[in-house]
Amino acid sequence: MHFLKKFKQALRETNSHLVVGLDTDITKVPQFLQTAVNPIAEFNSLVVEATKEFTCGYKLNVAFYERALERGLSAIQSTLAVIPQNQITIADAKRGDIENTTELYAQTFLDEFGFDSITVQPYMGQDSARPFLRRKNKYVWILALTSNYGANDFQFLKIGKQPLWEVVVEKAVSWNDQKIGFVMGANHTRELEKITKNLPETPLLIPGIGAQKGSLEKTINSLNHSLFVINQSRSIIYSAPKAQNAVEFKAIVGEAAQKARDEINKLIDSKKK
Amino acid sequence: MHFLKKFKQALRETNSHLVVGLDTDITKVPQFLQTAVNPIAEFNSLVVEATKEFTCGYKLNVAFYERALERGLSAIQSTLAVIPQNQITIADAKRGDIENTTELYAQTFLDEFGFDSITVQPYMGQDSARPFLRRKNKYVWILALTSNYGANDFQFLKIGKQPLWEVVVEKAVSWNDQKIGFVMGANHTRELEKITKNLPETPLLIPGIGAQKGSLEKTINSLNHSLFVINQSRSIIYSAPKAQNAVEFKAIVGEAAQKARDEINKLIDSKKK
Numbered sequence: 001m002h003f004l005k006k007f008k009q010a011l012r013e014t015n016s017h018l019v020v021g022l023d024t025d026i027t028k029v030p031q032f033l034q035t036a037v038n039p040i041a042e043f044n045s046l047v048v049e050a051t052k053e054f055t056c057g058y059k060l061n062v063a064f065y066e067r068a069l070e071r072g073l074s075a076i077q078s079t080l081a082v083i084p085q086n087q088i089t090i091a092d093a094k095r096g097d098i099e100n101t102t103e104l105y106a107q108t109f110l111d112e113f114g115f116d117s118i119t120v121q122p123y124m125g126q127d128s129a130r131p132f133l134r135r136k137n138k139y140v141w142i143l144a145l146t147s148n149y150g151a152n153d154f155q156f157l158k159i160g161k162q163p164l165w166e167v168v169v170e171k172a173v174s175w176n177d178q179k180i181g182f183v184m185g186a187n188h189t190r191e192l193e194k195i196t197k198n199l200p201e202t203p204l205l206i207p208g209i210g211a212q213k214g215s216l217e218k219t220i221n222s223l224n225h226s227l228f229v230i231n232q233s234r235s236i237i238y239s240a241p242k243a244q245n246a247v248e249f250k251a252i253v254g255e256a257a258q259k260a261r262d263e264i265n266k267l268i269d270s271k272k273k
Numbered sequence: 274m275h276f277l278k279k280f281k282q283a284l285r286e287t288n289s290h291l292v293v294g295l296d297t298d299i300t301k302v303p304q305f306l307q308t309a310v311n312p313i314a315e316f317n318s319l320v321v322e323a324t325k326e327f328t329c330g331y332k333l334n335v336a337f338y339e340r341a342l343e344r345g346l347s348a349i350q351s352t353l354a355v356i357p358q359n360q361i362t363i364a365d366a367k368r369g370d371i372e373n374t375t376e377l378y379a380q381t382f383l384d385e386f387g388f389d390s391i392t393v394q395p396y397m398g399q400d401s402a403r404p405f406l407r408r409k410n411k412y413v414w415i416l417a418l419t420s421n422y423g424a425n426d427f428q429f430l431k432i433g434k435q436p437l438w439e440v441v442v443e444k445a446v447s448w449n450d451q452k453i454g455f456v457m458g459a460n461h462t463r464e465l466e467k468i469t470k471n472l473p474e475t476p477l478l479i480p481g482i483g484a485q486k487g488s489l490e491k492t493i494n495s496l497n498h499s500l501f502v503i504n505q506s507r508s509i510i511y512s513a514p515k516a517q518n519a520v521e522f523k524a525i526v527g528e529a530a531q532k533a534r535d536e537i538n539k540l541i542d543s544k545k546k
Contacts, residue, residue: 104337
C-alpha cells in the first residue's frame with residue numbers, strides 16, 4: 001500500500017497523532033530488564049505492548065541501536081516484528097550519501113528491516129533521496145527545520161528572500177510530491193504555520209515536544225492541516241524508571257502514552273471550536 | 274596523539290596522499306573468497322595487506338557494513354585491527370543529529386570501533402559535530418562541496434555573495450579550527466583552488482577520482498597546500514575480480530594502489546617545477 005494511504009488510514013484507525021520514539025538507551029532500561037538476553041529488545045517489546053493502543057506508529061533513532069552493536073541490530077528486527085501492521089514505522093537514520101551508496105541504505109532499512117519510511121539529510125541533494133523513493137510503498141522524511149539549537153547555524157540563512165529550510169522544502173517537493181514529507185521541529189511554530197498553509201497535503205514529522213521542551217499547545221495551534229505526527233520519546237518510554245516488573249512498567253508507560261495521545265487530540269478539538 | 278599531528282606524520286612516513294576506500298560490497302568479492310565465514314572481513318584483510326605499503330590510510334563507508342548486518346559489524350572491527358597504527362582511519366558515516374544522539378554516534382565510531390575520524394553532515398549545525406570534537410585525538414570531516422550531481426541542488430546556493438558550501442566551511446572553522454577538515458569533491462577544481470588558498474592549514478578529504486571520473490591532474494593542480502588525501506575505492510579494491518587466490522589478488526590490487534600513489538606523487542612533483 002502506498003505510504004500516504006497507509007498514513008492517512010493509520011491516523012484514522014488509531015485516532016492518534018502520536019508517534020512513540022523508541023530511542024532506547026540500554027543504560028536507562030529499568031533494573032528488572034537488565035538481566036534479559038537483550039534488554040533493549042525486551043524493553044521495546046514491553047513499550048510497544050503498553051502503548052500500541054494509543055499510537056499512530058513508532059520511530060526508532062538508529063544511533064541507539066548502532067551503539068548496541070549486534071544486540072542493537074537484533075532489537076531493530078524484533079521490535080519491528082511486534083509493531084501492529086497498520087501503524088507507521090520510521091527509521092530515524094538521517095542518512096544521505098551519493099546514489100550508489102544511498103541505495104545500500106535503502107536496502108538495509110527499507111528492504112531488509114522493512115521500515116515504512118526513513119529520515120534523510122538534504123545537504124547532498126537528490127541522490128540522498130532517490131534510492132529510497134524508488135521503493136514503491138516507502139516514504140522519505142527530509143530534514144527541513146530541526147528542533148535543535150544548531151538549526152540556527154544554516155537553516156535560516158537567506159537565499160534571496162527565502163530561508164534555506166524553505167528552499168530545501170520547495171526543491172524536495174519538486175523531486176516527488178507524493179513520497180516526501182518533512183521533519184519540522186515543534187518549537188518552530190511560525191514556520192509550521194507557513195508550511196502547513198502552503199503545502200496542505202504534505203505530511204510532517206514533528207519532534208521536539210516532551211524532554212526537548214516544545215509547547216504542545218502552541219505547536220498544535222500553528223498547524224493548518226492534520227497530516228502530522230508528533231514524536232515523543234523520553235517522556236513516555238522512560239516514565240517508569242523504578243518499575244519492578246513488566247506489569248507495573250506497562251501500566252505506567254501505557255498511561256503516559258494515553259495521556260500524550262489524548263492531550264494532542266484535545267488541543268486539536270479545541271482548535272475546531 | 275592529536276589527529277593533525279598523526280595526519281602530518283602519516284603523510285610524511287608513508288609518502289602517500291592515497292586513502293583506499295574500503296567500500297566492500299559482498300556481491301563484488303571474488304569467487305575464491307565467497308566461502309569464507311566473513312567474506313567482507315577476509316577481502317578487507319587481503320586488500321589492507323596488499324596496499325598498506327602505498328597508503329596514508331583507509332576510509333570505510335559505513336553503508337556497506339550496515340548492509341552486511343552482523344558480519345558487517347564484525348568486519349569493521351577486524352579491518353581496523355589490521356590497519357597499521359600510524360595510518361589514518363576514516364568512518365565515512367556522514368552522520369549528524371541532535372547533540373545527545375550524536376554523542377552515541379561518537380561512542381560507537383570513535384570510542385568503540387576506534388576510528389580516528391568521521392565524516393559529518395552539516396545541515397543540523399554545531400550539534401552534529403560537537404560530541405565528536407569532545408574526543409581529544411579525534412577529527413571531523415564536514416561535508417562541504419560533494420562530488421555527486423546532487424551537490425548542485427543546495428551547495429551552490431548564494432547566501433549574499435557566498436555559496437552555501439563556503440558559508441558552511443567558514444562556520445565550521447569557527448567551531449574548531451584544529452579538529453575540523455572538509456570533504457571536497459575532486460571535480461570541483463575551482464573551489465579546491467579557493468579553499469586551499471584561504472585555509473592553507475586545513476586538511477581536505479577528496480573523493481570523486483577513479484570510478485567517479487574526476488581528473489586527477491586537474492585536481493592536484495588546483496591544490497595550494499599539501500594537507501590532503503585523495504580517496505580511491507573501486508578502481509583499486511575491485512581491480513582483481515577474476516583473481517583465483519589470495520596471492521594473485523594481492524599482487525593485482527597492490528599494483529593498483531602503488532600506481533595510484535605514484536600517479537598522485539608524480540603530479541605533485543610536476544607542479545613544483
